[in-house]
Amino acid sequence: MSSENAQIRIIASMPLAEDWGKLTKYTFDYRRHDGEWQRQTREVYDRGNGAVILLYNRRKRSVILTRQFRLPLFVNQHHGFLLEAAAGLLDELEPEERIRHEAEEETGYRLEQVQKVFVAWMSPGSVSEKLHFFIAEYDDSKRTGSGGGVIEEGEDIEVVEMDFATALAAIRTGDIADGKTIMLLQHLALEGIL
Ligand SMILES: Nc1nc2c(ncn2[C@@H]2O[C@H](COP(=O)(O)OP(=O)(O)O[C@H]3O[C@H](CO)[C@@H](O)[C@H](O)[C@@H]3O)[C@@H](O)[C@H]2O)c(=O)[nH]1
Ligand SMILES: [Mg+2]
Numbered sequence: 001m002s003s004e005n006a007q008i009r010i011i012a013s014m015p016l017a018e019d020w021g022k023l024t025k026y027t028f029d030y031r032r033h034d035g036e037w038q039r040q041t042r043e044v045y046d047r048g049n050g051a052v053i054l055l056y057n058r059r060k061r062s063v064i065l066t067r068q069f070r071l072p073l074f075v076n077q078h079h080g081f082l083l084e085a086a087a088g089l090l091d092e093l094e095p096e097e098r099i100r101h102e103a104e105e106e107t108g109y110r111l112e113q114v115q116k117v118f119v120a121w122m123s124p125g126s127v128s129e130k131l132h133f134f135i136a137e138y139d140d141s142k143r144t145g146s147g148g149g150v151i152e153e154g155e156d157i158e159v160v161e162m163d164f165a166t167a168l169a170a171i172r173t174g175d176i177a178d179g180k181t182i183m184l185l186q187h188l189a190l191e192g193i194l
Pocket of ligand 1: 020021049050051052087088089102129131150153154155180
């Protein structure tokens, strides 16, 4: 973060919470397009950057998803069990290294080749996370275990193999409702990969 440039001056930062993630209230001066400076405050939630991967199989025309409980949804009028592409926080690792590790931990597939497709900010008004998107081909020979995540960390991940057509239909019905997962499924369709 640059604290000062021609258009932005950070005036103060006040930690509101420093626990799992960091919630900070920033006061900054912003120079508007008409040249006037305006003082503003914004809360920023920082819990690091992340990576996500969609596993696909051309022959079976299928994808590998995970289903796990997500508390933030549960407290916002959803049952909480969300279908998602495998994802994780970087924790100091390079995105490609992290996502290979995460894919095996969560889905049980060990992938040699992963392809980076794009980077996106998923909630830019409040969350600082930058998310790195990957895809990779899987087949049964790459299966090393049953996945499921790390019990000690409270993970209880169900691995779901789904027809690609069923997954695309599930976006329309709302059964797949996770942003990063929708983006990767649509990427496979748009690029004609599946
Ligand atoms: N103690 C504690 N543990 C937490 C907390 N939040 C998450 N964890 C634990 O931290 C681990 C995070 O797992 P990852 O696989 O690394 O991340 P994720 O939860 O799947 O996904 C996150 O990253 C994605 C990609 O950046 C995001 O898309 C997703 O929203 C989420 O933040 C899990 O074991 C989870 O239980 C918390 O507030 N307290
Ligand atoms: Mg995860």
